[in-house]
Amino acid sequence: MTLLHEELDPKLSLLGKVARINWILVFLIIILSLIGFINLYSVGGGSLYPWVIPQLQKFSFGLVIMVGIALIPISFWLASSYHIYFIGLILLVMVEIIGVRFMGAQRWLDLGIVQIQPSEIMKVAMVIAVANYYSQIDPTKVSRPLYLIFPICLIMLPVGLVFIQPDLGTAILLLVGGGVILFVSGVSLFYFIGVIFMFIGAVVSVLISRGTSWQLLQDYQYRRIDTFLNPDSDPLGSGYQIIQSKIAIGSGGLTGKGFLNGTQTQLNFFPEKHTDFIFSVLAEEFGLFWSLIILILFFGIVLVCLYEALKVQDRFSSLLIIGLASTFFLYFSVNLAMVTGFFPVVGIPLPLISYGGSALLSLMISFGFIQSAIIHGNKDK
């Protein structure tokens, strides 16, 4: 295993590091967060509490963490990647054993002082570990089945643990996030096509098995599928959120109903509007123009990351940036697809905009790693 890391210049001055930070990325993050605060103010009924101030504190803390991680050399993170992964895995197992039940799912770990959500840690830790693996093996051999066993284990262990929490949404995102690294590392497309066919096969068997003796899912799970396909079939049950969210977004129109004037929002027509459905608030009050701007800002972050991933010379840094950026992409696109009725309600918050400390922290940690890779992943010119 020959590594290229020694070619990198680890002796950057602090000022040099700061200069190398991708400030466009930081700017985009801050802009989106500001939009988030404005929205939380509206969700709070025109009040800084209960959402804005706590979120502002978490964001400030997150910024500090981001900068801190960014300034630490990427070689250190590379060296610690399996340790981080291992700690994340231990925490996930602990959740299973001593986790706090919340809203029917066991996702939180109470450490006395803070409650943490290990699946959030795992989102980052898994990407680092898989990126580490692919940065160390010969790129020409990545498609060999034997070389695939270890990374698939790295991915499937946390996916399995998160799935049984149960947190289907996060499990799928972890799976796809890991898959993206395999994809960019050059694993043969046949594997992916195979997996896609298997997925389609699974979906078909689930659907046709309904009502037969070998029915694969429980009846209530089928009803959820029905609700997704036709929310009007259960307008006051689980279809309610989708319907009300679509009404909120649609009624916003081109220019929106005005800040604090969203009737759907201010009259509490949909639940979880400060978390998963916050985009509906924004779209209702600010209209199509601003919803598209948000979409573009999110894409701006992803595209800047992909650009940096192509620019950095260090393979680990590239893979890390792509993996984390793709996770970020998956989060916001699944959330937007969900609130617009494109995708089932899976409980994925909108990164940077939704209220929530754990997700924000893990996101800022991700950006910290991305910045670290951008700072340290290039040779000094």
Added chain:
Amino acid sequence: MFGLDTPIAKGKRKLSRRVFLLGGIQLAIGGLIGYRLVELQAWDTDDFQELAETNRIGFGLIPPERGLIVDRKGLLLAQNEQEYWVTFVPEETHHRRETLQKVSQIIALSDEEIEGILQEIDQKPSFIPILLKENVTWDKITELSVNGPALPGIYSGFGSVRYYPQGNSLSHLIGYVGSPSLVEIEANSDLKSLLSHPNFKIGKVGIEKAFDLELRGTPGNKKFEVNSLGRKVKVLTSNNPVSGKNIQLTLDAKLQEYTQLVLGNEVASVFIMDLEKGDVLVSASKPTFDPNLFSGGISSSDYQAYLENIYSPFFNRPLAGQYAPGSTFKMITLLAALESGLINEDFTFYCNGSYEIAGGVFHCWNPKGHGTVGVKKSLKESCDVFYYRLAEIIGIERIAEMARRFGFGSKPELPIPDLSSGLVPDREWKEANIGQSWVVGDTMNAAIGQGFVLASTAQIGLMLARLVTNKKVMPRIVISKDGKEENVAEWESMGISEKNLNLVLEGMVAALNEQKGTAYDARTTDNDFLIAGKTGTSQVRRITVQEREVGVTRNIDLPWEQRDHAIYCCYGPIQKPRYVASLIVEHGGSGSRVAAPIGRELIMRTFYDALPPLRAYPAEIRSQIIEMRLNFGINPEPPKPSANSRA
């Protein structure tokens, strides 16, 4: 170094290709999301805006204040008072009985009331609040609020309740209000939305019912935002309710009260009119009921007691009662005869106490007979035989035609529900309704206001009003609505010859003011206010031949329900008639002895608009008047009676 085909460079190239592919996929997904947003927010936005509107807008009605009812002098007859009430929304709990039992520990509901409420709940949609108790004290309301969590569906509120300051005295005419019944809700679709206001009441009887729409007013409405739970968040627009119209009636509440006092415990009815505009001053019915019991929802025991009272307190006697008018009908027969031209003022007939015709014998009330009876004497002494003779001459058709011109047989044009039309019989009617052909005896009976003839107290009063004015007097009961005076139509002439009319009136004057007149004892002695009238005694039972031989049993010796009805109508002053009064005392006995003195007392009280001065009574009965007043607990000699203060 990029050209080198090392594994690392290969990996790098592959990575770049894959990153572009990945970016392309991501942009495609982004494009789809963007497309979706345009679809929702630009193309379909109208549909969603409509959905958002229907989501958030709720409507509510604000009940209007019911209009006031005042008498001709502005005295309040029906008003609204603030009160607290407790309601129950059945759909908010499954343990209805338990909740009601818990509530009853605070606001005292009897077991039967709870059963009644549970029945009511079954009959109405479960989201409609049911009124549990009205007139609840503030203390109880606070206690209920404190126990709110344990009492799901229990609400308190405040609003106005109808109050009738005059109590029993006017209850038949004014009526009362109550919660609309299911039938009434079906009939008034506009009421449905007001149902959510548990104390919204509608007029059930009398004036309250007749003018319900005007008294009710127009409800205001509120448009408000509702949240996802349907709870009102804020009022968007509201239109204030328009209070119902205030109605001024022609009634004189004080006079009515005095009427009730004079009637005492009789089962009776009185109707008094002012001839200037046809104003109904008094329409009194005895016994009465308390309309205030209904405002708060009458208890079933109170209601049952009223229903079981054999004297039917709910019956509006002056307007809905039907009695044989007896001798008060003789004016009609006499006028019909005079107008027919078949007799003139010089017509006389000899009364020997009975009249034989078509093989039947018809008796005069005075078995000794009246001797030679002329037109005036026939009314003065109320000779039956004279009228049998007239009837034989003119026949039933002329009598019936004259009776109808004077308002018999049709409902008086008063805006009161449940008026009786009485009955003017003729050949056709008897064949259609009894299935027998008309016989001479029927004509004989009709001529003296017996047999099939039926009339209400009001109709007798109206007949007299038309008689003394020679105009087709129309009674009116409403002076103004919201200060706007009702139109008073010019009355048509009755088209009766003045000469004939005066002959009839002279007979009535004689009945009171000449000795041997049937109501001579009920005359007045104040020259400013001399009155004229006609008594009537309507037979309730049939007097058998044997009884006539041994002498007709005196009323006082008969059981109450077999005694005759005492009837009287009078007007005054005779020079320039202004007031008419009619009254019927059920099973009161003789019209002259029972009804006529009451008539004098009331028409004098009307004329003087105060307690009549003693000088207006014949000297020999003044001591009785003093005694009566002492019994009423009023000063028998009022300090300074002012003559004709009403005019």
